[in-house]
Amino acid sequence: MSKKLFIETLGCAMNSRDSEHMIAELREKEGYETTDDLSVADLILINTCSVRERPVHKLFSELGGFNKKKKQGAKIGVCGCTASHLGEEIIKRAPYVNFVLGARNVSKICEVLHKDKAVEIDINYDESEFAFKDFRSSPFKAYINISIGCDKSCTFCIVPKTRGDEISIPDELILGEAKKVVAKGVKEIFLLGQNVNNYGRRFSGEHEKVNFTELLRRLSQIEGLERIRFTSPHPLHMDDEFIEEFAKNPKICKSMHMPLQSGSTKVLKEMKRGYSKEWFMNRVEKLRAECPDVSISTDIIVAFPGESDEDFEDTLDVVRRVKFDQLFSFKYSPRPETQAQHFTNVVDDEVASNRLSYLQGLNNEIIDEIHKKLVGNVYRVYFESLTKDNHVSGRSDNNVVIKVKGSEELLGEFKNVKITEIGRTILTGEIVA
Ligand code: SF4
Known part of the structure; x- marks a missing residue:
């Protein structure tokens, strides 16, 4: 019988991708299968986020609950951003925790598993070229990391302290990963990085100069790939070349995340965001x-x-x-x-x-x-998940979440959908020819 892994992921899409990497490593190298039932798990992982205060408080109460419910002999590991910044303190406060693994050390998951009380939290560790085993939680959409870490020093943000300096993943590795998932039937890729449009600033070794716009161009050449999304671009690096490529490249989804943080130039300066209110508005207008x-x-x-x-x-x-x-x-x-x-x-x-x-x-x-x-508008929707009320939901190119009555056969399909009913987070529609 295979060993069972229970994993809880908090936080952002990067954490979700880190969890996929850990699942893949544990499956291939240690024979684990995932389970939703904590009480049968041999290994319990919590992949944490520390961007806001609440998830950190939640961590210790959750850990206590996990310890009570776990089966005898099961191990508990704390991973991710909170692991990076609290390190050994986690084991001091919760001595039943078996290991702590930082956000930039996920490739060491199979090592720490066998070292009781291991704490691996080196934020200078370079995983940018690590060949992770492959696991994807969705057969329709694939997250692909394009960089690790962050070189900015926004005064409110803990990420540079938990994920270290920014290093871009070589474009040939990103292209290889994208081709592999497309060959398996994935039609949409989601590129991840703290500042995706700062891509190419630094590679681990010698590398040809490739910026984010060029990376998008190269990815969009992949046959069978229909959509490219990404998060997060930084308003400071939204140059004209990037915006023009975004607008004219039909494979790039027309939804842009522009983290404003504050509309006051004075506050933006205090935050060390590197742009002003005027620059932000100028980029929106462009x-x-x-x-x-x-x-x-x-x-x-x-x-x-x-x-x-x-x-x-x-x-x-x-x-x-x-x-x-x-x-x-x-x-x-x-x-x-x-x-x-x-x-x-x-x-x-x-x-x-x-x-x-x-x-x-x-x-x-x-x-x-x-x-x-939006009522009456028709969107091309890519269906990716089933909802609890017998609907199937997906997103339009410009990121409107839309559900229609239907079941599994719509998953992984593109359909034109006419909006019939509005809601605040999800709209309802019907498929049209
Ligand atoms: S750019 Fe983003 S991740 Fe980097 S320090 Fe600023 S808020 Fe944090």
Whole structure:
């Protein structure tokens, strides 16, 4: 009988891909199969996120629960970003944890498995050319890492401390991976990196100069590949060449994530984001001029230290002008090992909560207004998952999530769908010829 692996993944798409890598290594080299039932697992992994405070608190309560429910002799490993920054402390606080594996060390999963109390969290470890075994949780869409780490030093962000310096994965490896998944029937790839459009800044060894725009061009030559998505581009690196390629290349999905963080140039400076409100608006205008159907999503941090009412007004101004198709907003929370944790001009919590709810209310109004206009529109949808209410859901090229009545036979298919009903996060439609 095969050994059983239970894995819980928190956080972003990069963490999901790291989990796929660990599953692949454990399957091929150690004979593990995944299970959803924690009580039968021989190995329990929690792949953590530390971008926000809540997942870190959740980690220790979850670990306690896992320890109570696990079968005798089962091992527990803590992986990912929180593993990177807490390291040994995890084993001190939860001594039943068998090993700790940082976000930049996932290739060592089979090693640490056999070393009790191992802590592998070296953020300088270079996995950019590691030949991971292959496992994909979806047969329709494939995540592909194009870089590891981040070279920026945004003052609120812990990622450079958990994932280390940025290194690009050689384009020939990325192209090889993409060709392999397309040969298996995948029609959509999703490129991952902390700053995808900074691709090519540094490789591990000698390498020809290739930037992100060129990488997109090369990938789009792959026959059978229909869609390319990516996350996250950095507004600072959205040069004209990139925006023009994005607009004219039919394989690149017309949805762009542009993490604004704040609409105030003063706050952006404090955050060390490297761009101003004007630059951000200029890039949005260029993007919309080149590609009128593009959908734009963003991230906003509310109540960063020192954010005044005027600064917040600047954020609202950008939101009203851009009308983002999707907005992820959070109240600022200080993260360990970041510069901003030492900033003393903290915004009062009640003010912060009021700003967040105002922003979210405004965004909901905008989304409702955008969605109302979509009724009757026809989109080409790529179906990827079944919903609980006997529907099948997928995304349009510009990232509208749409469901239709149907079952498995639609999975992995492209269909034209007419929108019949709107919702805030998912629309309903019917297939048309
Ligand atoms: S660009 Fe800034 S926010 Fe994004 S991962 Fe790097 S440091 Fe964090």
